[in-house]
Amino acid sequence: MKKLMLGNEAVARGLYEAGCSFVSSYPGxxxxxxxxxVAKYDEIYAEWAPNEKVAMESAxxxxxxxxxxxCGMKHVGxxxxxxxxxxIAYTGVNAGMVIAVADDAGMHSSxxxxxxxxxxxAAKIPMLEPSDSAEAIAFTKLAYEISEKxxxxxxxxxxxxxxxxxxxxxxxxxxxxxxxxxxxxxxYIMMPGNAKKRHPIVEERTKALSExxxxxxxxxxxxxxxxxxxxxxxxxxxQYVKEVCGDKYPVLKLGMVWPMPVKSILDFAASVKRVIxxxxxxxxxxxxxxxxxxxxxxxxxxxCIDELSQNKVAAVLGEAxxxxxxxxxxxxxxxxxxxxxxxxxxxFYTLVKNKLTVMGDIGCxxxxxxxxxxxxxxxxxxxxxxxxxxxxNKSNGGAxxxxxxxxxxxxxxxxxxxxxxxxxxxxxxxxxxxxLDNSITGMTGHQQNPTTGKxxxxxxxxxxxxxxxxxxxxxxxxxxxxxxxxxECDSVIKEELAAAEPSVIISRRPCALxxxxxxxxxxxxxxxxxxxxxxxxxxxxxxxSMENGKAKIDNTLCTGCGVCSQLCKFDALK
Amino acid sequence: METKNIMIVxxxxxxxxxASKLLGRLLLxxxxxxxxxxxxxxxxxGGSVVTYVRFGDKVYSPxxxxxxxxxxxxxxxxxxxxxxxxxxxxxxxxxxxxKINPMPVITGAAKYPEDLEGKMVAAGVDLDVIxxxxxxxxxxxxxxxxIVLLGRLSKYFDFTLEEWMTAIEQSVPxxxxxxxKKAFELGRNA
Numbered sequence: 015m016k017k018l019m020l021g022n023e024a025v026a027r028g029l030y031e032a033g034c035s036f037v038s039s040y041p042g043x044x045x046x047x048x049x050x051x052v053a054k055y056d057e058i059y060a061e062w063a064p065n066e067k068v069a070m071e072s073a074x075x076x077x078x079x080x081x082x083x084x085c086g087m088k089h090v091g092x093x094x095x096x097x098x099x100x101x102i103a104y105t106g107v108n109a110g111m112v113i114a115v116a117d118d119a120g121m122h123s124s125x126x127x128x129x130x131x132x133x134x135x136a137a138k139i140p141m142l143e144p145s146d147s148a149e150a151i152a153f154t155k156l157a158y159e160i161s162e163k164x165x166x167x168x169x170x171x172x173x174x175x176x177x178x179x180x181x182x183x184x185x186x187x188x189x190x191x192x193x194x195x196x197x198x199x200x201x202y203i204m205m206p207g208n209a210k211k212r213h214p215i216v217e218e219r220t221k222a223l224s225e226x227x228x229x230x231x232x233x234x235x236x237x238x239x240x241x242x243x244x245x246x247x248x249x250x251x252x253q254y255v256k257e258v259c260g261d262k263y264p265v266l267k268l269g270m271v272w273p274m275p276v277k278s279i280l281d282f283a284a285s286v287k288r289v290i291x292x293x294x295x296x297x298x299x300x301x302x303x304x305x306x307x308x309x310x311x312x313x314x315x316x317x318c319i320d321e322l323s324q325n326k327v328a329a330v331l332g333e334a335x336x337x338x339x340x341x342x343x344x345x346x347x348x349x350x351x352x353x354x355x356x357x358x359x360x361x362f363y364t365l366v367k368n369k370l371t372v373m374g375d376i377g378c379x380x381x382x383x384x385x386x387x388x389x390x391x392x393x394x395x396x397x398x399x400x401x402x403x404x405x406x407n408k409s410n411g412g413a414x415x416x417x418x419x420x421x422x423x424x425x426x427x428x429x430x431x432x433x434x435x436x437x438x439x440x441x442x443x444x445x446x447x448x449x450l451d452n453s454i455t456g457m458t459g460h461q462q463n464p465t466t467g468k469x470x471x472x473x474x475x476x477x478x479x480x481x482x483x484x485x486x487x488x489x490x491x492x493x494x495x496x497x498x499x500x501x502e503c504d505s506v507i508k509e510e511l512a513a514a515e516p517s518v519i520i521s522r523r524p525c526a527l528x529x530x531x532x533x534x535x536x537x538x539x540x541x542x543x544x545x546x547x548x549x550x551x552x553x554x555x556x557x558x559s560m561e562n563g564k565a566k567i568d569n570t571l572c573t574g575c576g577v578c579s580q581l582c583k584f585d586a587l588k
Numbered sequence: 589m590e591t592k593n594i595m596i597v598x599x600x601x602x603x604x605x606x607a608s609k610l611l612g613r614l615l616l617x618x619x620x621x622x623x624x625x626x627x628x629x630x631x632x633x634g635g636s637v638v639t640y641v642r643f644g645d646k647v648y649s650p651x652x653x654x655x656x657x658x659x660x661x662x663x664x665x666x667x668x669x670x671x672x673x674x675x676x677x678x679x680x681x682x683x684x685x686x687k688i689n690p691m692p693v694i695t696g697a698a699k700y701p702e703d704l705e706g707k708m709v710a711a712g713v714d715l716d717v718i719x720x721x722x723x724x725x726x727x728x729x730x731x732x733x734x735i736v737l738l739g740r741l742s743k744y745f746d747f748t749l750e751e752w753m754t755a756i757e758q759s760v761p762x763x764x765x766x767x768x769k770k771a772f773e774l775g776r777n778a
Contacts, residue, residue: 018612018622043628122627179650180612180624257648325653335655338675339711345670346698348690350600350635381633386695551695556634559694570730
């Protein structure tokens with residue numbers, strides 16, 4: 015029966031149908047729903063790992079044991095998991111192993127827009143690239159066949175527009191696949207003597223895959239009516255090309271972007287007068303064509319920045335639609351903001367009030383960087399706040415200790431903040447680390463993590479005790495504050511910055527959007543008492559605005575957290 | 589059939605994902621090829637959000653580009669004004685009258701433009717304005733704004749009321765079904 019399915023849901027369906035029985039992932043937009051959807055199938059064991067490296071190694075263990083396995087992550091997650099990736103490439107698999115990586119061209123929810131296709135070439139692993147949900151199912155199943163046939167892990171590259179677009183699919187049944195485990199040190203123990211023998215096998219495998227790609231169904235030649243131009247493309251770029259050109263030009267659609275089918279590409283190039291490569295982000299396919307000596311256009315026509323779209327393709331290959339009217343007015347932007355009632359707000363206000371330098375991290379709290387709070391000084395990657403603070407303070411020889419902190423969420427701390435804290439303790443920088451514990455992985459849409467006491471399937475799980483953990487790595491001063499209590503936050507932060515040793519402050523209150531969190535009644539403004547001082551506006555709460563010179567509270571948004579009322583010297587907010 | 593393009597725009601958290609899901613379900617029963625494109629993650633946190641719904645004999649691109657939208661359904665007035673460049677000639681804009689101040693307006697760095705309805709009409713936008721929030725509240729919940737707006741959209745399509753109701757039944761929890769059906773009728777008949 016036909017169904018509409020999100021690309022990520024379709025990958026999950028493909029995993030189910032392929033008989034995958036083990037999934038370990040770390041959430042990250044736009045990849046998260048693959049694993050959330052997989053968790054709905056009873057036949058598949060699925061978990062959130064603390065980070066992508068752990069997830070990939072766990073998935074490798076499962077494939078070694080003889081079970082088809084999977085791990086999913088966003089593009090920057092693959093950086094974290096790159097270490098096992100490059101060596102699993104050498105060992106190969108027992109049962110099939112598939113890794114999905116979701117790129118975020120246009121940076122809808124990411125800190126960079128790296129092109130993950132480079133990993134396939136660098137790690138010498140085949141990479142399939144679906145262009146819609148039906149292909150997401152088909153390619154996921156095919157990925158397991160390739161994995162077992164060629165003894166290699168297989169990458170599936172998603173992107174925001176494939177992951178987060180629904181299109182029509184036709185689901186089918188599940189097959190069960192298991193293999194026996196046999197000890198084989200020469201294949202699975204990658205010490206130099208063994209790895210030296212594996213490397214030539216990897217090179218031969220890439221050649222064999224390239225030959226297989228010549229007639230594999232995922233690489234498709236679509237005929238055109240004109241041979242003036244021939245287009246080589248893949249993924250969502252293929253959809254834009256077809257939208258604009260229809261059947262005008264012949265198209266070589268690559269379903270596997272690494273390794274590429276050399277002969278097919280050479281034949282295609284010879285059959286047309288001019289070759290244009292249409293691809294998002296880097297000129298990856300184009301570079302390969304250049305290495306084959308094929309003259310082609312690509313990144314000279316299409317930018318390597320941001321997403322493509324049909325109009326961008328039309329500007330080169332056709333005629334773009336005429337844009338609609340532009341209003342004769344300035345439309346103010348609407349950037350994302352921390353929600354009303356967000357527990358991070360009170361803590362950030364305290365940091366700003368104390369004029370602190372703040373090393374930030376990855377999560378909802380990155381929004382603390384936005385005006386009017388503008389509380390954050392840097393954001394790099396998961397865990398970088400803690401290690402960055404250590405380097406900042408250590409290199410300043412103590413001069414910045416009392417004026418600098420870092421903020422990191424509970425899930426991000428579990429992901430890669432712990433090792434940074436070990437460094438703070440071990441190499442003794444007098445750093446103050448603030449863990450924003452909102453009891454959930456927030457930004458990606460409320461996933462459980464090792465601090466929440468629940469697992470992916472919602473069952474009760476072991477709960478990390480953050481205070482005990484911090485003490486165990488060597489931090490003697492561990493304090494807990496309620497971020498809704500501004501006076502407490504202020505005094506504890508001042509005390510810990512003044513202390514002559516490293517500290518951890520845990521700012522603890524669950525995310526206001528969690529279903530179990532009870533909200534207080536919305537606050538009301540006493541207009542007679544309001545002196546229009548705008549103190550309440552300093553916290554950037556979307557529920558508060560000024561109307562006719564007086565504070566006004568939107569009672570559909572206000573959760574009654576009371577942070578604004580603590581700022582009001584005239585008792586006007588109740 | 590030429591591909592039809594519907595954009596659903598609003599403020600993160602207003603319920604546009606349910607609206608696109610419901611539309612997708614309805615269109616699937618009519619045998620169309622469909623693509624629905626959403627944005628998840630950071631933009632959802634009170635930011636400007638847009639969902640693209642495309643249907644026809646064969647749909648390639650999952651997104652709608654400038655000059656392509658046949659319909660824009662807007663949950664908020666400023667957001668309707670933000671996307672006028674996306675309108676095709678002869679397009680219809682259905683917008684809620686509700687105004688939600690974005691953070692730059694709250695902080696005083698920008699102004700919420702005056703008389704956006706008048707300015708859109710002056711620019712040649714075919715506007716259908718509806719106080720969806722009041723109608724949603726009348727139906728029983730301010731959260732039903734999405735269904736009120738779909739009710740309004742339904743006037744411009746020749747799908748039957750039964751077909752819409754079936755899609756609503758498939759998309760909302762049973763305990764909110766009556767509320768949503770009422771919200772739909774209020775939007776459709778407003």
